[in-house]
Amino acid sequence: MKIDDYITDTLLRDIVGHDRRPTAFLVYLWLAAEHSRTRKPIQISYQDLAENIGISKSAAQSAINWLLRRKLLTVTRQTATATPIYTVQKTWK
Numbered sequence: 001m002k003i004d005d006y007i008t009d010t011l012l013r014d015i016v017g018h019d020r021r022p023t024a025f026l027v028y029l030w031l032a033a034e035h036s037r038t039r040k041p042i043q044i045s046y047q048d049l050a051e052n053i054g055i056s057k058s059a060a061q062s063a064i065n066w067l068l069r070r071k072l073l074t075v076t077r078q079t080a081t082a083t084p085i086y087t088v089q090k091t092w093k
Contacts, residue, residue, distance in 0.1 A: 006092050007032065015070075024063040026053050028072055032088045041076075041087045
């Protein structure tokens with residue numbers, strides 16, 4: 001997988017340095033890599049996401065909420081209680 005230069009040159013400093021949310025950067029990076037690998041939106045629970053990255057479930061949930069607020073992710077659900085489906089946004093393109 002080739003990582004877009006913007007992710008490492010700009011987004012890393014913005015999310016980790018300015019926003020002080022390193023976990024959000026890890027979540028974005030993992031989701032972007034998974035999206036690149038599968039070429040489709042990622043359906044994953046907070047618990048599974050947390051286990052894949054090595055963080056707590058609450059940290060994963062907080063990171064997702066931050067990324068949604070920053071419009072770096074979009075989320076859809078089949079029903080209110082369904083496992084969310086995340087689409088990685090590349091707002092700089």
